Amino acid sequence: MMDDTAVARPNAWIILAGHPDAPAHLTFERFSRWSRLSRTMLWAFTWFVSTVATFLITAFDPFMTLMPFFVGAVMTFRSWQGRFRVTAFQGACPRCNKPIEIKPGSRIASPHPLVCYGCHFEPTLHLAA
């Protein structure tokens, strides 16, 4: 994909309350429903096995068991939420105009929370459908 067309046609917006929306350009792969489902099932399985294993290994200690339970819940939820895999991103903070980075390979949903390292505000990224 050409860079100049990317700037001319933003397909995402960085939104921060009280500031004009900043255009952003994102290239991404959309996960198919099946790949998302199978990935989430794998996390759910890992979640279940690690929770049960910790429960047995710690001799039924509920506090130790809470750890893999919560980590597993978060990972499973995140996996389900991650609809897009970012391949490239260009965008700047609506407040201080510093470029904001999203690591290629990140799994995101829309809206996606961002952190600006220039002004430490937290705008959100919205994909234009």
Ligand SMILES: [Zn+2]
């Ligand atoms: Zn900023």
